[in-house]
Amino acid sequence: MTKRAILSYFLLFISVTVGLSFTVWVSWEGEDWYRTVAKAYAETAQVRVEIVPIPALDQKLQVGMKTPDTLPDLCLIKSDYFPLVASSALPVDSGRLLGYAGRFAEIGIQTYTSGGALRAVPFYADTQVLFLQTDVFEKHQIPLPESDWTVDDLEALMTRLHACGVTPIGWGFNSPYIFQGLQEGFGQSFMPDGTIRVKTEENQGVLRRLRSWVVNGWFKDYPQRPGLIKDFSAGKVAMIPQGSYLIPNFDEMEVPYTAVPLPHPWKSVIDTKAWVVFKNEALVYPFLSFLFDRMEELCAAHMKQSLIEGIPSTERYSEVFEKSLKNSLVQPSTIAYSEGYWTAMKACLELYLRGEGELQPLLSTAQAYIDQFQ
Numbered sequence: 001m002t003k004r005a006i007l008s009y010f011l012l013f014i015s016v017t018v019g020l021s022f023t024v025w026v027s028w029e030g031e032d033w034y035r036t037v038a039k040a041y042a043e044t045a046q047v048r049v050e051i052v053p054i055p056a057l058d059q060k061l062q063v064g065m066k067t068p069d070t071l072p073d074l075c076l077i078k079s080d081y082f083p084l085v086a087s088s089a090l091p092v093d094s095g096r097l098l099g100y101a102g103r104f105a106e107i108g109i110q111t112y113t114s115g116g117a118l119r120a121v122p123f124y125a126d127t128q129v130l131f132l133q134t135d136v137f138e139k140h141q142i143p144l145p146e147s148d149w150t151v152d153d154l155e156a157l158m159t160r161l162h163a164c165g166v167t168p169i170g171w172g173f174n175s176p177y178i179f180q181g182l183q184e185g186f187g188q189s190f191m192p193d194g195t196i197r198v199k200t201e202e203n204q205g206v207l208r209r210l211r212s213w214v215v216n217g218w219f220k221d222y223p224q225r226p227g228l229i230k231d232f233s234a235g236k237v238a239m240i241p242q243g244s245y246l247i248p249n250f251d252e253m254e255v256p257y258t259a260v261p262l263p264h265p266w267k268s269v270i271d272t273k274a275w276v277v278f279k280n281e282a283l284v285y286p287f288l289s290f291l292f293d294r295m296e297e298l299c300a301a302h303m304k305q306s307l308i309e310g311i312p313s314t315e316r317y318s319e320v321f322e323k324s325l326k327n328s329l330v331q332p333s334t335i336a337y338s339e340g341y342w343t344a345m346k347a348c349l350e351l352y353l354r355g356e357g358e359l360q361p362l363l364s365t366a367q368a369y370i371d372q373f374q
Contacts, residue, residue: 021048022073022280022287027057028273029245029302041290047283061085073280074287077120079111079272079331080338086114089276092121096285100292100308108307111333112274120274121288122307124299126243127324128181128268129259129317131250136238140164147261147323151185154263158218161238169213170220170228170237174350176342177269178241182206184329185265194334195374196341198348199367204359207352214353221353232257243271244303244321261323268324271331272307340373 026034031053038049052072054060061084064071068088077085094101108122137144142160145153158168171178183189187202197203213219220237222228229246231237233255241262250257262268277284292308299306299313305321306313313321331337344366351357 020283021050022283023050023052024287025052025054025057025060025072025075027054027076028078029248030298033298033301037291037294038287040294041287044290045286047287049287057081058084068278071278073278074284075276075278076123076273077276079274079333080342082112082114082120082274082333083335083338085276086119088278089119090278090281091117091119092277093281093285094118094121096281097121097292098286098289100289103309105307105309107270107330108272108274111272111330120276123273123275124295124304124306125273126245126271126303127305127321127328128178128241128243128262128270129320129324130262131232131240131242131246132258132260133232133235133238133256134258135256136161136166136235139235140166144258145260145263147320149260149263151182151263151266155213155218158213158216162216162218166235167220167231167237168218169239169241170222170231171241172223172225172228173221173353174223174346176345176349177271179210179345179349180331180341181262181267181269181329182210185267185327190329190332190337194332194336196332196336196370197367198341198345198370199363203363207349207359207363211353211355214355244305244317247303247317248301259317259320261320261327264327267327267329269331270325270328274307336370336373340370344369 024034024038031051034051038051042048057077058081061075061077061081065084065088071088075085104122107125109118112118112120112122132144134144140161142157142164145157161168183203183206186206187200189197189200189203191197210219222231228237228240229249232240233253244259247259275288292311295306295308295311298304299311303317304313305325348362348366352359352362
């Protein structure tokens with residue numbers, strides 16, 4: 001019997017006789033799935049897994065970094081939370097993930113490596129697509145766009161939709177999550193060395209273009225997502241760029257919709273998630289392997305793209321996702337992004353698109369703020 005097998009047998013024996021348990025923080029979609037997997041694991045391994053949903057995970061982690069005793073054993077994070085937790089996360093020991101060592105997608109490895117070590121286990125990604133309200137297109141006899149379309153084609157489509165009395169497109173003016181893919185498509189702002197440049201000629205051109213959409217009545221501001229979803233469902237807005245995670249919601253609400261790739265060169269932002277191990281490695285890693293064995297169910301139910309090779313993703317919209325991934329920007333996992341860019345561009349976007357500030361001074365201020373973290 002190998003040392004690893006002996007250790008696993010010993011841990012199983014201890015868990016049965018002593019009643020071991022550990023805590024997992026989760027957020028975003030899939031709470032019921034996590035609970036189901038945890039229950040099945042408890043019955044199999046006799047280890048209790050406490051699943052704790054955390055709505056405002058970033059705030060909870062900020063407190064946890066100051067009081068480490070309050071941190072869970074295992075936590076699901078997104079890439080822009082990684083700088084906050086990287087120094088406290090235990091280096092990933094992929095050898096403990098039986099059957100999954102060496103199977104992580106390269107974008108996951110690059111995103112969650114710090115100090116020369118992988119410090120989070122890559123899990124899944126959400127992909128940005130453009131949702132179209134099909135009832136609107138059918139009512140006005142407007143053909144759906146081809147998958148190889150461009151931003152120029154989008155503008156022609158918005159002109160036609162506006163002439164029919166429909167708001168062509170909408171999202172929150174203050175959303176860097178949507179804007180950054182458009183920004184990166186027309187000019188490089190997120191540099192290979194991790195620095196971020198927003199005061200560029202290309203960026204000014206993109207922002208002026210967006211401002212013209214507002215002035216033309218093509219682009220409506222939705223500060224809160226529920227209002228956007230409500231108007232899209234009712235056919236008051238024809239198109240919305242959002243993450244693929246909304247697909248199950250639209251299905252449940254029976255919204256008439258379809259999804260297409262964002263028009264070239266607008267890049268799809270890839271929002272990745274990963275597992276951070278804070279403590280109790282011996283119990284956590286067998287659970288992760290158990291969870292990965294069942295991950296196909298999560299991907300199918302919530303339209304996730306697995307960051308573990310060999311786990312099938314859903315066939316539905318697979319062509320759209322594939323094209324989106326080929327023309328994409330993976331959200332950075334740097335302090336310059338999470339604390340600098342995100343805060344600075346939220347203010348810059350909202351002020352400029354609302355017509356409440358001049359472009360050059362706003363971008364200069366945003367760049368100066370970001371530079372504090374570079």
